[in-house]
Amino acid sequence: MPRNVALFVTCLVDMMRPRIGFAAIRALEAAGCDVVVPEGQTCCGQPALNSGDRDHAAALAKQTIVALEPYEAVVVPSGSCAGTIRCHYPEIFAHDPEWLPRAQAVARKTWEVMAYLDEICGWRPEGVSMDAMATYHDSCSGLRELGIKAQPRRLLKAIDGLRIAPLQGEETCCGFGGTFCVKYPAISNAIVGEKAYAIDATGADLLLAGDLGCLMNMAGKLHRQGSKIRAFHAIELIAGMGDGPAIGEEA
Amino acid sequence: MSAFTDRADAALADPILKIAVERTAGTAEAKRTIAIDAFPDFEAARTRAAAIKDHVIAHLGPYLEQFEANAVAAGAKVHWASTADEACKIVIDICQAAGAKSVARSKSMLGEEIGLPHALAEAGIGRVETDLAEHIIQLADERPSHIIWPAMHKTREQVSALFKAKHRSPHVEETIAAMAQSARRELRTQMLSADVGISGANFLIADSGAVCTVTNEGNAELSLVPPRVHIVTAGIEKIVPSMPHAIHMLRMLARSATGAALTQYTTFYTGPKRAGDRDGPEEMHIVLVDNGRTKMRDEGLAEMLRCIRCGACMNHCVVFRQIGGHAYGGTYPGPMGAVLTPVLDGLAPNRDLIHACTLNGKCQEVCPVRIPLPTLLKGWREKSWREGLEPTSMRAGLGLWAWVATRPRLYRLGTTIAVRVLRLLGTKGWIAKLPLAGGWTRHRDMPKPAAQTFMAQYKKARRP
Numbered sequence: 001m002p003r004n005v006a007l008f009v010t011c012l013v014d015m016m017r018p019r020i021g022f023a024a025i026r027a028l029e030a031a032g033c034d035v036v037v038p039e040g041q042t043c044c045g046q047p048a049l050n051s052g053d054r055d056h057a058a059a060l061a062k063q064t065i066v067a068l069e070p071y072e073a074v075v076v077p078s079g080s081c082a083g084t085i086r087c088h089y090p091e092i093f094a095h096d097p098e099w100l101p102r103a104q105a106v107a108r109k110t111w112e113v114m115a116y117l118d119e120i121c122g123w124r125p126e127g128v129s130m131d132a133m134a135t136y137h138d139s140c141s142g143l144r145e146l147g148i149k150a151q152p153r154r155l156l157k158a159i160d161g162l163r164i165a166p167l168q169g170e171e172t173c174c175g176f177g178g179t180f181c182v183k184y185p186a187i188s189n190a191i192v193g194e195k196a197y198a199i200d201a202t203g204a205d206l207l208l209a210g211d212l213g214c215l216m217n218m219a220g221k222l223h224r225q226g227s228k229i230r231a232f233h234a235i236e237l238i239a240g241m242g243d244g245p246a247i248g249e250e251a
Numbered sequence: 252m253s254a255f256t257d258r259a260d261a262a263l264a265d266p267i268l269k270i271a272v273e274r275t276a277g278t279a280e281a282k283r284t285i286a287i288d289a290f291p292d293f294e295a296a297r298t299r300a301a302a303i304k305d306h307v308i309a310h311l312g313p314y315l316e317q318f319e320a321n322a323v324a325a326g327a328k329v330h331w332a333s334t335a336d337e338a339c340k341i342v343i344d345i346c347q348a349a350g351a352k353s354v355a356r357s358k359s360m361l362g363e364e365i366g367l368p369h370a371l372a373e374a375g376i377g378r379v380e381t382d383l384a385e386h387i388i389q390l391a392d393e394r395p396s397h398i399i400w401p402a403m404h405k406t407r408e409q410v411s412a413l414f415k416a417k418h419r420s421p422h423v424e425e426t427i428a429a430m431a432q433s434a435r436r437e438l439r440t441q442m443l444s445a446d447v448g449i450s451g452a453n454f455l456i457a458d459s460g461a462v463c464t465v466t467n468e469g470n471a472e473l474s475l476v477p478p479r480v481h482i483v484t485a486g487i488e489k490i491v492p493s494m495p496h497a498i499h500m501l502r503m504l505a506r507s508a509t510g511a512a513l514t515q516y517t518t519f520y521t522g523p524k525r526a527g528d529r530d531g532p533e534e535m536h537i538v539l540v541d542n543g544r545t546k547m548r549d550e551g552l553a554e555m556l557r558c559i560r561c562g563a564c565m566n567h568c569v570v571f572r573q574i575g576g577h578a579y580g581g582t583y584p585g586p587m588g589a590v591l592t593p594v595l596d597g598l599a600p601n602r603d604l605i606h607a608c609t610l611n612g613k614c615q616e617v618c619p620v621r622i623p624l625p626t627l628l629k630g631w632r633e634k635s636w637r638e639g640l641e642p643t644s645m646r647a648g649l650g651l652w653a654w655v656a657t658r659p660r661l662y663r664l665g666t667t668i669a670v671r672v673l674r675l676l677g678t679k680g681w682i683a684k685l686p687l688a689g690g691w692t693r694h695r696d697m698p699k700p701a702a703q704t705f706m707a708q709y710k711k712a713r714r715p
Binding site for chain 2: 009013021022043048050056140173176189191192217219220248
């Protein structure tokens with residue numbers, strides 16, 4: 001029985017890098033899932049939630065819950081958006097007896113894509129090869145809200161020829177922080193500057209992570225500094241799409 | 252621009268500050284990791300520490316009364332202060348009644364919080380700071396930049412120059428040991444001749460009336476035992492039921508703060524000198540300070556009262572590590588300071604503190620009493636939003652975005668247009684300058700989006 005899975009694309013992947021969404025679909029289908037992209041989705045509401053705008057966060061959460069409710073599982077190519085649905089939706093509706101059970105039900109079946117492939121499907125990429133040295137940054141929300149650490153590494157290990165270089169401070173925030181990076185650009189820059197330095201020091205060809213926001217921040221800094229390191233969402237490599245353009249490369 | 256961003260910019264432009272902060276916080280981080288790895292089940296110990304604090308915070312009244320009764324029985328006097336000003340007035344009155352000309356003070360963040368150094372100066376009472384780092388701060392006429400290492404923002408080279416300029420017989424050899432000796436020569440006579448010793452408290456033990464202090468220099472003992480009068484100022488949240496509870500908290504505190512198993516000196520003071528004692532103060536006064544704490548408990552910040560002031564949150568904070576403690580502008584810096592400063596100094600002037608955080612969650616991960624600092628900061632953000640303190644541009648921008656985002660069909664049109672506009676601004680895959688998001692492109696490039704959104708491509712691909 002194929003698993004009936006809804007892909008929550010995330011607003012950033014939708015607008016900035018659709019191939020992450022297609023990579024997620026490809027990997028999920030290879031793992032035997034039946035993937036649907038529900039129409040009613042836009043953004044999970046995290047920007048409003050983190051800005052203190054509870055009402056708009058709740059409105060977007062309700063819209064997302066309604067869109068995702070019918071499916072067996074919800075899979076998200078972002079630890080941060082998956083964390084919002086899984087950890088914060090039930091908090092938003094803590095005092096709303098009508099919406100709390102619905103939020104909890106969706107929260108329970110929502111997964112970050114690599115965690116889903118690894119833990120639920122027990123799947124590994126087959127016949128995927130990539131002769132490269134990569135380094136991996138653990139994005140904060142995925143790491144601390146969802147415990148995503150070993151899952152992407154287990155999946156990446158199944159790629160032929162791919163080596164992983166350890167990144168000094170791999171669990172240290174890259175300084176993105178959603179609106180933080182535009183509200184406090186100088187502080188954010190100092191943080192991502194150190195991160196870029198650490199990434200460069202690994203000697204890797206590729207920078208991988210599981211969240212597009214962090215990747216855009218790090219890749220944007222690396223590019224501004226003239227680094228040749230190419231950045232991908234890890235799911236792109238896992239789905240066998242590592243031969244395409246990296247972040248910031250023309251298709 | 253705001254006062255906070257001005258201070259942060261100045262801090263970012265100071266390469267010496269960066270070196271100083273990295274040396275201390277970097278060492279602390281490494282040593283803490285080793286100490287926690289060697290601790291059997293630190294996660295269970297954190298849970299227990301949080302439970303101890305939650306229990307006393309929920310039952311503050313009875314435990315404080317028990318503490319008072321036992322402290323009085325041991326011969327101490329207990330005073331209650333609801334505000335910072337009241338607390339300072341009580342301390343000054345005690346000093347004046349004792350005819351004190353000088354006080355020796357052992358480092359206390361509560362003392363800083365209530366403005367005690369300033370109050371003593373106003374009253375014309377001389378003050379000698381006996382903690383080495385506080386001594387440095389006093390010589391430099393600055394404020395602490397960290398709750399454990401007040402002079403963390405200074406390098407040893409800067410301290411050496413300061414001692415040479417201010418000490419009567421400064422060190423000659425450029426070693427830490429020689430510098431410490433210089434401070435010792437300077438401080439020891441002043442400590443021993445002080446009329447009053449003032450300290451804070453790391454823990455108040457309810458079932459014995461004892462006050463616990465921890466130091467690594469022994470300065471608390473030397474500041475508090477010789478003078479005629481010992482005054483303790485302590486926040487009411489410092490209470491623990493009994494000695495075993497205090498010992499558990501001490502194990503968490505020292506490891507989280509410095510990575511040591513225990514501080515060099517851990518002392519329990521129970522009442523003044525008793526008949527037959529060879530030393531000790533004639534009077535012991537304990538000032539229990541509320542200063543917003545019961546309000547915090549009753550208004551959604553009870554978890555913050557678990558804080559044992561270890562500093563782990565700031566040592567591990569990416570923002571603190573870049574800007575240091577002074578940029579925060581309050582008594583307490585870093586993540587815990589960002590939660591506390593709006594309580595102590597008001598939300599409106601401290602809006603930046605609650606936003607200058609990436610919500611990465613590292614502070615919560617290292618907190619020995621499991622304070623959900625990111626959640627508490629988000630709570631402040633909600634309050635700030637509700638009270639209309641957020642800028643109009645932010646409110647209007649988010650409002651418009653949310654209005655569109657809750658209309659999926661309109662949202663698809665919006666993203667289609669946005670992608671086209673963004674692509675016009677880019678060359679060779681990257682956008683180097685972005686209107687309305689200059690904060691991003693001032694320091695980094697923005698990747699150019701793909702020609703079509705995911706939703707548009709998906710719809711096209713799935714069309715039969």
